[in-house]
Amino acid sequence: METQWVGEYRHVAMDKRPRKRPRLTWDVPPLAPPRVIPTVYHGQEVLYGASTNHLLHSYYSTGVPSPASPPWRLDDKDGHYVFAIGETLTPRYRILSKMGEGTFGQVVECLDLEKTEAVAIKIVRSLRKYREAAMIEIDVLQRLAKADISGTRCVQLRNWFDYRNHICIVFEKLGPSLYDFLRRNSYRSFPIDLVREFGRQLLESVAFMHDLRLIHTDLKPENVLLVSSEYIKVPDYKFLTRSAKDGSFSKNLPKSSAIKLIDFGSTTFEHQDHNYVVSTRHYRAPEVILGLGWNYPCDLWSVGCILVELCSGEALFQTHENLEHLAMMERVLGPLPQHMVIRADQRAEKYFRRGLRLDWPEGATSNESMRAVYKLPRLQNLVMQHVDHSAGDLIDLLQGLLRYDPAERLKAREALRHPFFMRDRRRYGYSFKGFKRTCSNSFGWTW
Template sequence: MSDNLVLDGEVREGFILLGKKGVYKVEKFLGEGSFGRVAKCKKLGTDKVVAIKIVSGSAQTEINLLKELSKIDGDKHNLVKMVDCFRYKSYTCIAMELLDQSLYDFMRERYNQPLTVEEIKTIAWQMIVALKGLESINLVHCDIKLDNIMLVDQVSEPFRVKLIDFGVSDKITNMRTGRLMQNMVYRAPEVHLGLPLDQRVDMWSLGYVLCVLYTGTFIHGWDSEYDIIRAMVNMQEKSVSDRFDFWSFDQLIPDHLEAAKKREVEQFVDLLKRMLMMDPSKRISPSEALRHPFFTLGRMQPTAGSNNTKPAAVEVHQQHEATQATNVPQRPAAVLQESHKPEKKPGRIQQQRDAIKNHQGARRKRNPATQQNRDFGQRLQTEAEIRRRRF
């Protein structure tokens, strides 16, 4: 018997794990957290490599949810796929497809340089499709953040992404008022304040992710729930488009496209405003978001019965590179920018902060929807203040 066959003790590199659908050799550990560890493993007898999540306890809830996910096409809906599940002593091992890296790590490696609107559009479309898929089987992810959105293969498929980590996900019918969920930075206002919850908490978190990708920075602090709620209200007071001068920071756009690009970014900001509505009843749904002009303006609409296995946003993202026909995958604009080795300094992020400061004095006419959103936010802030004083 091999010395590396796991019989007792903790799983280590080189160990052999006996699964239900194959035998796996642990090559290296990719990361760990409160949930357990994730290992890169080779499926013996094949050329397949998987990621195995090693969790203390039964993890039965997560397994059941992953089985629910298997009811829909993981590739079509941009959701990670489970390939095997088995037990080792007191641990549960969940084998999933191996992906590239998280958006959190990707942004960190490029010193938080913001993405272009086209790159964000590609990611946004795929994640909204993922939310629509979850909604179709009555699931809520409950923990959408940069860490849980993975690039599939940034070299061969630039900005193709999948949603991962369903460890705290739940059925919509199980969502209870007052339940604490989501990372505090990405947490929807209704979660902060103990209001009724449903799948719309995911749309808020995704909207926040898109803001971070474009600005290269978090849009509010996270010292306390009260401070976050106050920042949310301030954001609604100014409106997202007032708080961030988005379009002037996209330095990758040629001058002759400036007018068209400005229109596109205006649509992007409008989508963000709808995703980040304080009142969840007014927040945009996945189906509505996919029909938003940010995705449809000036583009051919997908026809009924068309093959949607390849996300439409990926096709949109690649249309501008059609004149550079080649069999070699083109490096995305973000990577081309990084290849010039910009000086390690605040650069665009500091420019954003300066522009935000200068821009906050600008007053814009509010429409009735913006006013309603602001009023709802003020009510939430009042409730947050009451809770803060009470506790």
């Protein structure tokens, strides 16, 4: 079957859930590059349909003059670095495209002129608190790189430097995030055997960090990147009908299941303060909302939410305020334990009636909020709606990862020994290969 590039996806406005700030990697074309710079579309390198290697080769064969320092410019009002496509960050890195933007700063794709390879550079805002956070992230990345000799678990730090009052962190260039892939695939879920492989790698990365006494605190599909951007097109059996023999009902799957963790800007050491709010809303553990303090288990709650999203195509808890979030948890997982409710801090007491029962639906802010909660099924039913096999094992694993009490929640290495991962590894030897075999047998296609 032919191989395609994710960068070829047709843009469709279909984002169903608000985010702190939309990603730019595939959505917004970069600024028009100078004539001597290879053309870049949607954050992906394209030179007359060529690969990255072709792009780099063509760049050096055009006789581009040696890089010169760009003119000095004031930062924008938020402290972001202002640049133009084709300029350099130090004489070594030439900017090819803008890949993304967040509260921390911007990410740009650059050509490393010294090593002749494409890299991703995180340009941190010039404000003091972001510079300090960047230095902490660099410390974490260096610790991870020192312990992860194979470089297969977390994104690799290539270099870092301070440029015009902006900390710049140089990373290996990876593919799209799992969230981006889902969104560009019309939120069609991944096959369960691919979810199994993603989950295994994710838990191995989390266990690796926990062994180093590090807590990620911001695990979400946006922070799990595919190593490769390549994908393949396969029939989508959920939409396949006898009349649709032309293959129009199909979906895309990544050609490689290899993933890596990114974004260690919020990573915390075990000995640091654990009483402030962490995690992106949809993946935030109950102990964080209740103000009970948090530790390693908050990462495992996030992993459970991610696995549900990969299976269903949508975030499990699509909410933006605490009471509704807790009501959704109770709808999906059952009542919160009384001993956690009683220990909730003063800020969380207002979410409960007489300190015992969740103030729901009485405290709902709108009828729309109530409908959002009541439409959610129980966890078992939700999994059964989307998983064709291994549903029982997956439900049992999720019940261990999504236990309210962090002391009872599965640890990363315990989760890796769960039958959900062990049974099919014995059956197939490698889960993704098992899925390939299924496609070949069902549709007469081979990969």
